[in-house]
Amino acid sequence: MNRLHSTTSRNNNNEIREFKHEDVDYLEEIGNGYYGEVWLVRVHDQVSGTRRVHAAKKIRSGHLIVTEDPEAISELKALKNELEIYKQIQGHPNFPQLIGVVRDDRNCCIILEYVECGDLCSFLQQKAEMGMVVYQPVGDDDFDENTIFNRQEKQMRWKQKIGPEPADGTMTTSILVYIALQAALALKFLVVNLKILHRDTAARNVLIKDDYVIKITDFGLARNANYTGESSVAFPFATWALELLKTPSMFTEKTEVWQYGVLLCEIFSMGKKPYEKLLAAAKAAAAESGKNFSPKTAIEEFLERGGRLEAPQIMPNPM
Known part of the structure; x- marks a missing residue:
């Protein structure tokens, strides 16, 4: 069968x-x-x-x-x-x-469909390593979701605001905003329209084409929004909201929004790992005191104290 x-x-x-x-x-x-x-x-x-x-x-x-x-x-x-x-x-x-x-x-x-440029996290890291990033001011029209999927209008907007689309593959702030807005609208469709929780939104699960169109993938952990069962899977807790760290079955639309916020930090930090400095410091402190190091506990305690991921320096204020 x-x-x-x-x-x-x-x-x-x-x-x-x-x-x-x-x-x-x-x-x-x-x-x-x-x-x-x-x-x-x-x-x-x-x-x-x-x-x-x-x-x-x-x-x-x-x-x-x-x-x-x-x-x-x-x-x-x-x-x-x-x-x-x-x-x-x-x-x-x-x-x-x-x-x-x-x-x-x-x-x-x-x-x-095969997406030629691979996952977004590696793509952004490579651009940063090669110095192919240009930061520039962005305006309200960069956040216009009504034209986000119209490539001709997007290209025209780029030409009017910042010159032609970079021919050498250089990343600009406007392109990062474009990537972030695509992800927002795709997740809105998934969660609001279809009532499906992805549960593992992260830059490693976003693919990108050479024209900067992104494709959210890897639905192995996705569930219906009404799903409340426990799971034995070792989830990627660095993207979790505090309520999930406390109760791993508490996936909701709000925890999806939290994961999107972590994704924004990944995008505008050019693929850096969330909580990288926090975890490095916690690991060093545990080693010095002879205690066991638990990344999950370190993040949970940080969030419990009111700590939050800082917005990357190049992230525009509206974002």
Whole structure:
């Protein structure tokens, strides 16, 4: 019995394509999440006769579903959950396009649009390391969500305000604002319209194209907004609100907003890790006193005292 049900959904009036395992050539592992691996793949479309490069999410290598491996079954369940979410978000420009699925239990995978520039965190870090960042004032029109998805208008606005879009790939403050606003509108659609909590919003789970269009991905931890169950997964607590640190089942729309705030700090710090200085100091203090170091406890105590992440220096005041 196929654990990924054979129901189909429509994407821009097209049914989700079903491929066979032999149609997919795995080229290179390009990511690894809490539930499974992401691979660069070449997919042979038997109908059109074409071969195209995409990304594929699959359970981890070595986890064999046929042996009833509990970890493999858990990953397959998460993969099924992701598939259902991808069906719902099709057509939105800030989520990867769902290309198709391989439903074979032994080799099941979700085939997605390949986003060429990789994850946002690494992308921003590389730009900073190369000195390819230009800071400049931004105005109210940089925050106009009505034109955020209109590339021609965005390019015209850049040309009028700060000259042509940087040809050498240099990042500007306006581009960072553009990235941040895309993320806000995408998460608003996910949480408000679809009632889905991502629960792991972070720069490492945002992909970016060469035209600075972003794609929020990795829905392995996502749940319906009414979900209240406990989880044994080691969540990335650096993005958690204080109430989550105290009660890990308290995911709500408000905790999603908190995670977005942490994402803003990542964006405007050019990919720096949240609480980096705090955790380094707490670790040193624990070592000096001979106590065990707990990053989660250090962050919880900091927030309990009223501490908060500081806005990066280059973040515009409206943001």
